[in-house]
Amino acid sequence: MVGQRFIQLLVDHPQFEVTAVAASDRSQGKTYGEACTWRLGGEMPNAIRSMKVQPPSPPLDCDFVFSSLPGDIARETEGSFAAAGYPVISNSSAFRMDEDVPLLIPEVNHDHLGLIEKQKQRYPSGGFIVTNPNCSTIMLALALAPLHAAFGVATCVATTLQALSGAGYPGVASLDILDNVLPYIGGEEEKIETETTKILGRFVNDRIEIAPMTVSAQCHRVNVTDGHMAAVRVKFVRKPELPALREALESFRSLPQELGLYSAPARPIVVRDEQDRPQPKLDRDAGNGMTITIGRLAPDSVMDYRFVVLSHNTIRGAAGAAILNAELLSQRGYF
Numbered sequence: 637m638v639g640q641r642f643i644q645l646l647v648d649h650p651q652f653e654v655t656a657v658a659a660s661d662r663s664q665g666k667t668y669g670e671a672c673t674w675r676l677g678g679e680m681p682n683a684i685r686s687m688k689v690q691p692p693s694p695p696l697d698c699d700f701v702f703s704s705l706p707g708d709i710a711r712e713t714e715g716s717f718a719a720a721g722y723p724v725i726s727n728s729s730a731f732r733m734d735e736d737v738p739l740l741i742p743e744v745n746h747d748h749l750g751l752i753e754k755q756k757q758r759y760p761s762g763g764f765i766v767t768n769p770n771c772s773t774i775m776l777a778l779a780l781a782p783l784h785a786a787f788g789v790a791t792c793v794a795t796t797l798q799a800l801s802g803a804g805y806p807g808v809a810s811l812d813i814l815d816n817v818l819p820y821i822g823g824e825e826e827k828i829e830t831e832t833t834k835i836l837g838r839f840v841n842d843r844i845e846i847a848p849m850t851v852s853a854q855c856h857r858v859n860v861t862d863g864h865m866a867a868v869r870v871k872f873v874r875k876p877e878l879p880a881l882r883e884a885l886e887s888f889r890s891l892p893q894e895l896g897l898y899s900a901p902a903r904p905i906v907v908r909d910e911q912d913r914p915q916p917k918l919d920r921d922a923g924n925g926m927t928i929t930i931g932r933l934a935p936d937s938v939m940d941y942r943f944v945v946l947s948h949n950t951i952r953g954a955a956g957a958a959i960l961n962a963e964l965l966s967q968r969g970y971f
């Protein structure tokens with residue numbers, strides 16, 4: 637699912653061109669057109685159709701690697717590319733929490749790229765790994781970033797409703813999810829709880845100081861194709877008035893917008909005031925899938941405030957996020 641999004645988003649990219657594709661031994665040796673059943677709207681891009689699928693091991697004919705491998709095999713595979721001198725822009729969970737690996741959202745923690753310098757000890761060849769967060773973590777961390785900067789987030793409780801495409805293909809069996817909600821997604825709650833505090837942490841003395849906040853997450857798989865949602869409650873160190881909270885979200889812009897990076901949405905966060913928004917079907921494509929949408933912003937009787945956040949899980953939550961990371965790395969001269 638993520639690989640196809642990469643192909644779709646890269647086909648007309650002004651800076652990057654797909655020069656090689658790699659996948660499992662089910663696909664190796666076939667053309668991409670033979671190996672892949674295209675699951676996205678529109679046609680499989682012609683430029684990629686006749687490309688031979690290779691094993692995911694160096695050397696590959698490319699300047700850097702996008703990886704969306706399953707977490708359990710990503711560690712060895714991504715590590716072998718970094719060791720061979722390739723920058724690896726990863727979507728997988730394998731390296732996200734490593735101390736010397738940036739867990740990057742360009743709008744939130746671009747200064748964490750300083751960690752790449754530390755990877756020179758691990759990969760003297762000059763290769764390195766940069767990761768993007770879990771697909772639900774991204775929208776939560778992006779929503780919390782301007783709030784944490786302005787008011788300090790003390791505690792956050794998030795209950796997610798996650799789309800089927802987040803489970804890859806073929807994903808969840810239809811008989812398990814039709815007429816149903818699954819209250820368990822393996823490893824997801826821990827990822828949201830730990831990744832968020834790393835992303836919102838400060839880069840001090842060549843390391844990340846984990847943000848001093850507690851995050852609690854409960855995750856559910858729901859019968860939606862694309863678009864993860866989370867109901868969020870937040871307690872602040874300095875409780876703001878509601879208009880100040882709204883303004884902090886709505887006015888948020890950052891480095892990717894200033895630099896005009898190709899995949900950066902004009903507005904990373906849109907706040908909607910209609911009482912029945914955001915909705916996956918209506919809001920997942922905001923900003924070409926790179927804008928997160930927040931609604932239901934209101935005082936909360938237990939915590940300080942609550943809201944609902946939504947983002948496109950395979951674009952802002954995966955391939956689009958990795959491509960934006962690569963655009964920032966390229967702009968910063970890393971390749």
Ligand SMILES: NC(=O)c1ccc[n+]([C@@H]2O[C@H](COP(=O)([O-])OP(=O)(O)OC[C@H]3O[C@@H](n4cnc5c(N)ncnc54)[C@H](OP(=O)(O)O)[C@@H]3O)[C@@H](O)[C@H]2O)c1
Pocket residue numbers: 637638639658659660661662663664692704705706707709727728729769770771801802803804805806949950953954
């Ligand atoms: N879906 C999302 O919304 C989302 C969001 C954020 C992060 N992620 C992460 O991105 C990764 C991929 O997710 P997905 O949803 O795209 O999964 P997917 O649809 O199951 O695709 C997995 C891909 O990995 C390849 N692969 C599997 N085993 C392999 C092996 N042993 N060697 C080489 N390649 C292998 C598969 O190759 P074949 O095509 O040959 O089978 C396929 O292309 C996962 O780590 C996931 O956690 C997903």
